[in-house]
Amino acid sequence: MINEIAAPGHLHNDPASYLVQNAQAIAIRACHTQSRKDGTPALLHPLAVSTHLSLAGICDERIHATAWLHDVLEENPEQHDELLAVIHQVMPEDVTKHILMLTDDMRLPDEQRKAAQLKRFDAAPHAVRIVKLADLLANLQSLPPFWDGPKRIARSNHCWKMLALLANTNTYLESRIRHELLHAPWGLPISLDTTAGKKLEVSQ
Numbered sequence: 598m599i600n601e602i603a604a605p606g607h608l609h610n611d612p613a614s615y616l617v618q619n620a621q622a623i624a625i626r627a628c629h630t631q632s633r634k635d636g637t638p639a640l641l642h643p644l645a646v647s648t649h650l651s652l653a654g655i656c657d658e659r660i661h662a663t664a665w666l667h668d669v670l671e672e673n674p675e676q677h678d679e680l681l682a683v684i685h686q687v688m689p690e691d692v693t694k695h696i697l698m699l700t701d702d703m704r705l706p707d708e709q710r711k712a713a714q715l716k717r718f719d720a721a722p723h724a725v726r727i728v729k730l731a732d733l734l735a736n737l738q739s740l741p742p743f744w745d746g747p748k749r750i751a752r753s754n755h756c757w758k759m760l761a762l763l764a765n766t767n768t769y770l771e772s773r774i775r776h777e778l779l780h781a782p783w784g785l786p787i788s789l790d791t792t793a794g795k796k797l798e799v800s801q
Contacts (some may be wrong), residue, residue, distance in 0.1 A: 616658040617647075619687045620665035627669050627680055634741040639672065645735040646728065653769040655727060659692050664728050666692075667699040674703060691724075698725045699732070711755050719762055726763050730770040733759055737777040753778055 624643055631639035646664040655661070666684060670677050684693050698721055701710050718729055733756055740749060760774055 616662040620662035623683060624665045624669055627673050635739045642735055646731045649731040649734050653767050660724050662692050663695045666696050667728055670700045671703050695725045699728060715758060715762060726766045730763055730767055734770060734774050
């Protein structure tokens with residue numbers, strides 16, 4: 598199925614001018630039948646991430662293309678290599694690298710995966726950091742309703758760590774994430790040390 602993405606009429610022949618359209622085409626072909634944990638169509642998530650980036654004043658097509666594809670590899674492990682080959686074919690090298698930086702190893706237990714995220718994003722370039730902020734915001738706004746309190750609190754703690762790690766990346770996105778956390782009963786303000794050694798001080 599993925600090979601059909603690269604067929605004539607599915608992708609533009611001038612990738613430099615149609616980055617976002619090509620990224621959308623890949624995401625649609627790979628994820629159009631999938632649903633997220635909250636029951637919504639999977640494609641609503643990259644749309645939300647890209648929308649948050651636009652509201653934050655981000656117009657860079659490379660960043661928006663990365664946003665549309667940031668989850669596509671981890672959500673399709675059985676087609677990982679095939680999808681990655683298509684991405685290599687139509688995306689610039691830096692966009693492909695950024696997509697890979699944003700891709701979690703879903704074989705790892707949750708705690709190890711979150712720890713790997715913190716290590717990875719501490720040294721990530723700005724484009725990766727800002728997509729991750731928009732991803733965090735979109736995820737906070739669509740948590741599965743069946744998650745219990747401890748699961749939501751664990752997500753909150755991880756988000757506070759990421760927020761400290763990605764500080765001074767984009768004021769708008771950071772303030773929106775902080776608002777979501779401060780107004781959720783399970784996301785009350787905390788102080789903690791991140792794995793990057795930075796102190797997080799949260800105040801209303």
